[in-house]
Structure formats: structure tokens, C-alpha cells
Amino acid sequence: MFSKLMxxxxxxxxxxxxxHCTNQRSFTIPFIPKLPQNPGGVKGDVNEAYVPPSSDxxxxxxxxxxxxxxxxALLPLVGSSLAAGGDVSVVADSLLATTLLGHCYVGFQxxxxxxxxxxxxxxxxxxxxxxxxxxxxxAGVGIxxxxxxxxxxxxxxxxxxxxxxxxxxxxK
Numbered sequence: 001m002f003s004k005l006m007x008x009x010x011x012x013x014x015x016x017x018x019x020h021c022t023n024q025r026s027f028t029i030p031f032i033p034k035l036p037q038n039p040g041g042v043k044g045d046v047n048e049a050y051v052p053p054s055s056d057x058x059x060x061x062x063x064x065x066x067x068x069x070x071x072x073a074l075l076p077l078v079g080s081s082l083a084a085g086g087d088v089s090v091v092a093d094s095l096l097a098t099t100l101l102g103h104c105y106v107g108f109q110x111x112x113x114x115x116x117x118x119x120x121x122x123x124x125x126x127x128x129x130x131x132x133x134x135x136x137x138x139a140g141v142g143i144x145x146x147x148x149x150x151x152x153x154x155x156x157x158x159x160x161x162x163x164x165x166x167x168x169x170x171x172k
Contacts, residue, residue: 070103093152
């Protein structure tokens with residue numbers, strides 16, 4: 001009986017000890033070096049006065065509003081492209097492609113801000129933002145080429161959709 005209680009107590013202590021050990025590890029991106037952090041993420045000591053940041057009502061709200069605007073604007077654009085079956089005007093197709101690019105840009109920007117913060121990763125945060133902007137510019141050039149040389153984004157999707165059905169029909 002005593003051995004059962006003793007083993008149960010040891011198991012409980014080892015389980016608690018393992019939880020304490022896992023609590024110390026935090027998620028980091030392995031190939032990006034981190035800046036040295038202060039213990040507990042606190043700068044200064046307890047007796048230093050807190051200096052609040054200047055208040056700005058627009059900080060973050062414009063970004064959030066633009067994110068929601070692009071998400072809502074995609075609904076009728078995608079719906080009209082699906083309803084028309086790929087035969088959409090050049091203006092509607094260009095609006096769809098650029099709105100989709102803006103939506104993707106803002107979404108990836110939010111991911112970079114959340115998961116590669118400048119406080120922890122320093123200059124690598126800026127590199128990630130530059131890479132996102134450069135990739136978006138290349139995508140904008142690709143959208144321009146699709147709209148002028150091809151049949152637009154809807155036309156490319158339609159070709160991809162019908163290409164798989166034609167290849168299946170040839171196999172039979």
C-alpha cells in the first residue's frame with residue numbers, strides 16, 4: 001500500500017516537473033537569429049517610471065479596415081466570375097485579380113507582424129516585409145501580363161479547369 005502511494009506521488013511530481021520544463025521553451029524560428037531579450041521581456045527595473053506611447057486612434061484601425069474591405073470586395077467579384085463561367089469583362093477580371101493580390105498582401109503582412117516581430121528578430125522583420133513587397137510587385141506584373149496577353153485570371157482558371165476534363169476524356 002505504501003509503495004503504491006509512494007509511486008503515485010513520484011509520478012505526480014514527475015508530471016508536474018515535466019510541465020515546468022515544457023513551460024520554459026518558447027516557439028522561435030530556427031534559422032533566423034534572435035536579438036538578446038531582457039529577462040521576462042521587461043526593460044529597466046520596477047522603479048522606473050512607465051512612459052506610455054503616444055495615442056493614435058488610426059494605428060491599426062486602417063490596416064484592419066483595409067483587410068475587411070478587401071475580404072468583402074472579393075465576394076461579389078468571385079461570385080460574378082463563377083456565375084459568368086469565365087466570360088467576365090476585363091475590368092471585372094482586373095479588379096478581381098488586384099483585390100485578391102491586395103487581400104493576400106495584407107494577410108501575409110499580418111502574419112509577418114505577428115510571427116516575425118521586430119522586437120525579437122530585428123532587421124529580419126524588415127527583410128521579410130521587403131520580400132513581401134517585392135513578391136507583390138512581381139505578382140502585380142504577372143497580373144498585368146495575364147490581363148494583356150492572356151484571357152485574364154478567370155480565363156486561366158477556366159483553362160486549368162477544362163484542361164483536366166479534356167485529359168480525362170482522352171484517357172477513356
